[in-house]
Amino acid sequence: MTRRRKVLAVIVILSIGATLCTAQEQKPELTRDYNVKPVPFNNVRVEDRFWTPRLETSRKVTIPYCFEKCEETDRISNFEKAAGLLEGKHEGIYFNDSDVYKVMEGAAYSLQVQPDTMMRLYLDKVIKVMAGAQWEDGYLFTFYSIPQRQPEKLWTNVQSIHEQYCVGHMYEAAVAHYQVTGEKLFLDVATKNADLICDVFGPGRRTDPPGHQEIEIGLCKLYRATGDGKYLDQAKFFLDQRGRKGNRGPNGDGGLYGTYSQDHVPVTEQTKAVGHSVRAAYLYTGMADVAALTGNMEYVRAIDAIWKDVVDTKLYITGGIGAAGGHEGFGGHYELPNMRAYCETCASIANIFWNHRMFLMHGDGRYIDVLERVLYNAALAGISMEGDRFFYPNPLESAGQHARSAWFGCACCPSNVARFIPSVPGYTYAHKDGDVYVNLFISGTGQIETTDNRVTLTQKTGYPWQDGIHIAVEPEKEQQFTLFVRIPGWARNEPVPSDLYRFKILQRPNSEEPTLKVNGKTAKIDLRNGFAAIDRTWKQGDTVDLRLPMPVRRIIAHQNIVDDRGKVALQVGPVVFCLEAADNDGKVLNLVIADDAVLRSRFRRDLLNGVMTITGQAGLTKRTIDGDIVSAGEKPFTAIPYYAWAHRGRGQMTVWPAREREAARPEPADTLTYRSRTTASFVHASLDAIKDQVVPKNSADSSALQLDFWPHKDTTEWLLFEWDDEHEISSVKVYWFDDTGRGACRLPESWKVLYRDAASSFKPVRANTSYGLKKDTFNKVNFDPVTTNAIKIEITLQQEWSAGVQEVVIE
Numbered sequence: 001m002t003r004r005r006k007v008l009a010v011i012v013i014l015s016i017g018a019t020l021c022t023a024q025e026q027k028p029e030l031t032r033d034y035n036v037k038p039v040p041f042n043n044v045r046v047e048d049r050f051w052t053p054r055l056e057t058s059r060k061v062t063i064p065y066c067f068e069k070c071e072e073t074d075r076i077s078n079f080e081k082a083a084g085l086l087e088g089k090h091e092g093i094y095f096n097d098s099d100v101y102k103v104m105e106g107a108a109y110s111l112q113v114q115p116d117t118m119m120r121l122y123l124d125k126v127i128k129v130m131a132g133a134q135w136e137d138g139y140l141f142t143f144y145s146i147p148q149r150q151p152e153k154l155w156t157n158v159q160s161i162h163e164q165y166c167v168g169h170m171y172e173a174a175v176a177h178y179q180v181t182g183e184k185l186f187l188d189v190a191t192k193n194a195d196l197i198c199d200v201f202g203p204g205r206r207t208d209p210p211g212h213q214e215i216e217i218g219l220c221k222l223y224r225a226t227g228d229g230k231y232l233d234q235a236k237f238f239l240d241q242r243g244r245k246g247n248r249g250p251n252g253d254g255g256l257y258g259t260y261s262q263d264h265v266p267v268t269e270q271t272k273a274v275g276h277s278v279r280a281a282y283l284y285t286g287m288a289d290v291a292a293l294t295g296n297m298e299y300v301r302a303i304d305a306i307w308k309d310v311v312d313t314k315l316y317i318t319g320g321i322g323a324a325g326g327h328e329g330f331g332g333h334y335e336l337p338n339m340r341a342y343c344e345t346c347a348s349i350a351n352i353f354w355n356h357r358m359f360l361m362h363g364d365g366r367y368i369d370v371l372e373r374v375l376y377n378a379a380l381a382g383i384s385m386e387g388d389r390f391f392y393p394n395p396l397e398s399a400g401q402h403a404r405s406a407w408f409g410c411a412c413c414p415s416n417v418a419r420f421i422p423s424v425p426g427y428t429y430a431h432k433d434g435d436v437y438v439n440l441f442i443s444g445t446g447q448i449e450t451t452d453n454r455v456t457l458t459q460k461t462g463y464p465w466q467d468g469i470h471i472a473v474e475p476e477k478e479q480q481f482t483l484f485v486r487i488p489g490w491a492r493n494e495p496v497p498s499d500l501y502r503f504k505i506l507q508r509p510n511s512e513e514p515t516l517k518v519n520g521k522t523a524k525i526d527l528r529n530g531f532a533a534i535d536r537t538w539k540q541g542d543t544v545d546l547r548l549p550m551p552v553r554r555i556i557a558h559q560n561i562v563d564d565r566g567k568v569a570l571q572v573g574p575v576v577f578c579l580e581a582a583d584n585d586g587k588v589l590n591l592v593i594a595d596d597a598v599l600r601s602r603f604r605r606d607l608l609n610g611v612m613t614i615t616g617q618a619g620l621t622k623r624t625i626d627g628d629i630v631s632a633g634e635k636p637f638t639a640i641p642y643y644a645w646a647h648r649g650r651g652q653m654t655v656w657p658a659r660e661r662e663a664a665r666p667e668p669a670d671t672l673t674y675r676s677r678t679t680a681s682f683v684h685a686s687l688d689a690i691k692d693q694v695v696p697k698n699s700a701d702s703s704a705l706q707l708d709f710w711p712h713k714d715t716t717e718w719l720l721f722e723w724d725d726e727h728e729i730s731s732v733k734v735y736w737f738d739d740t741g742r743g744a745c746r747l748p749e750s751w752k753v754l755y756r757d758a759a760s761s762f763k764p765v766r767a768n769t770s771y772g773l774k775k776d777t778f779n780k781v782n783f784d785p786v787t788t789n790a791i792k793i794e795i796t797l798q799q800e801w802s803a804g805v806q807e808v809v810i811e
């Protein structure tokens with residue numbers, strides 16, 4: 001906590017006293033909602049070896065840390081300025097308000113589980129500032145409020161400025177705060193703002209849809225909290241404007257935003273997941289909410305088709321979505337690159353929101369299968385175990401160029417993690433018409449208020465590392481109902497609910513089949529929609545024991561996923577593994593895990609806060625001087641859970657090691673270049689890439705990485721190659737990197753080669769040919785032979801552009 005926050009918090013304590021009360025929220029009667037009702041996370045007490053530390057870290061580290069970052073980056077002072085408490089202009093990106101709201105939402109959830117006076121008071125203070133920043137008519141968006149209010153700017157660019165996106169997050173935060181504290185100030189700010197939105201946008205008024213979805217979800221939450229149907233109507237209105245030609249914007253007829261914002265056709269006609277993946281998954285989540293609240297089956301048909309499109313062709317084995325970095329969005333069918341995977345952390349979280357709604361709508365376990373896959377893999381990888389470092393993209397392969405960051409200019413991901421982790425317990429249980437669902441396996445207690453009973457379920461489990469789950473069932477009154485206990489797809493030979501991935505071994509021994517006991521007696525699993533349905537008269541003292549055997553499972557991807565061909569992924573329970581440099585002598589991309597290699601899993605308490613590991617023997621591959629790929633012996637390997645990677649420095653990592661030699665990235669041949677100690681004036685991407693002996697398809701090809709000097713421009717950079725002994729050298733070849741059309745690297749202005757002479761100073765070589773500057777090929781310079789222990793390449797960048805190098809060969 002910063003000093004300023006402490007001071008303010010103390011003042012508030014003195015003035016109002018530190019009483020905490022959790023008022024009972026008054027629930028309006030809704031005519032309809034989801035068929036299946038979630039059990040809110042505040043009715044789920046977690047006492048779990050895996051999740052309790054995560055929840056504690058979120059409360060003690062992530063949320064205060066994100067507030068501190070919001071202060072440091074002026075996200076909060078923007079509100080203070082808008083409220084007239086400070087002077088100054090707006091700092092940061094125009095949609096930065098949203099991050100503050102998201103962390104507040106997380107803080108509210110966290111308060112529900114664990115009262116925390118300082119956090120409560122801090123929220124009170126920020127809410128008062130926000131109320132002060134709100135205009136008389138309800139408008140609240142700091143970007144147009146400082147240094148002075150600019151009423152002429154409002155709603156002039158709803159495609160890109162994200163006023164509605166920001167307040168959508170405010171509605172979510174305000175509802176969470178109201179539900180936790182019973183205090184209405186924040187909710188009043190939200191409804192006053194929503195009333196304004198309803199006045200500005202609607203039939204016969206403004207009809208252009210928001211450029212970034214989110215407000216639809218927020219409006220549904222406002223509707224649920226207040227019972228005011230106009231918020232639901234407004235959410236539906238925004239959904240229905242999407243993809244309609246002739247929408248009326250500020251300048252008359254608006255064009256469509258296109259696929260990027262899922263605005264290419266009306267939402268009810270959409271069948272494929274396209275465009276920016278966070279926008280998309282928020283849209284599908286909003287459609288599910290509005291469908292549940294209105295009974296609109298057209299929305300359901302559309303999101304059913306889109307869900308199938310994602311699960312059939314666009315889902316990473318980690319559960320991540322949004323493969324392509326260029327538009328932060330979905331790629332084409334089966335376009336799932338590993339090193340270039342975008343897989344934004346926000347998209348993983350949004351994918352969980354969406355799949356949870358799909359489950360609540362259909363009551364089918366396959367949606368929880370996807371949710372669980374995202375949860376334990378892609379989503380959890382987005383935050384460090386210490387709680388204060390974050391990934392924005394989540395690649396499935398690294399050459400060492402990736403590391404979590406302390407924060408981002410666009411901080412959507414850290415603030416999303418801050419609100420997501422405290423809500424995880426809310427995905428554990430659900431109920432419908434007196435029946436009860438166990439979706440996730442987390443030790444602790446769930447209090448489930450069914451239609452006419454209260455059922456307490458207490459789980460004891462070592463999940464995701466141990467195969468046993470013990471559930472004590474305690475209905476308040478003895479009653480007949482069905483307890484649906486999820487049998488995860490991975491335990492039924494179905495890694496995902498499609499043919500996108502399959503387990504290598506389908507015929508498993510009986511000992512690896514799930515088993516069920518009720519009150520200690522073996523019971524047949526009556527599988528219904530992915531759940532073991534246990535239908536009986538339940539009474540106090542009843543127990544269920546589920547065993548989900550967790551052998552090491554090998555996963556093979558659909559052959560259309562080019563990047564995964566000849567490769568294998570490893571999974572134990574719901575957890576997807578990766579091989580990382582730190583456990584494997586620095587190199588993993590050259591390894592081959594043959595189909596007959598014996599794999600063993602073992603829990604390591606000493607490693608990464610306690611993780612399961614997979615060990616075995618892997619083959620080594622190496623390139624010969626002639627360019628052939630050959631076996632070069634074998635060595636033991638260790639795999640760790642994917643979520644736990646990138647905690648021990650940068651290095652190689654892969655979720656998809658090779659199972660065939662051709663799919664490995666071989667150790668380079670022992671050329672003079674490869675044997676050198678190589679350094680550079682500056683490294684962006686990968687230094688190793690310039691001597692990995694992978695010749696790119698063209699200068700733009702970044703599939704095997706390059707070294708570039710971005711964001712340097714107009715500088716002279718250098719590459720240095722050194723040896724312990726002297727060598728006679730007479731040529732240098734350079735293959736330039738150039739990402740015209742997507743980046744800022746172009747051919748350099750010029751370059752030259754120097755060598756270290758006997759007096760240890762660098763002298764230019766006497767070149768016999770010109771220093772080439774051609775794309776898509778090697779540029780070779782021949783020179784009078786020199787005998788030296790070091791070669792330096794000096795590269796002068798163009799004034800306006802950066803530059804990069806794909807490959808260097810020194811002979």
Ligand SMILES: [Zn+2]
Nearest residue numbers: 344346412413
């Ligand atoms: Zn994000």
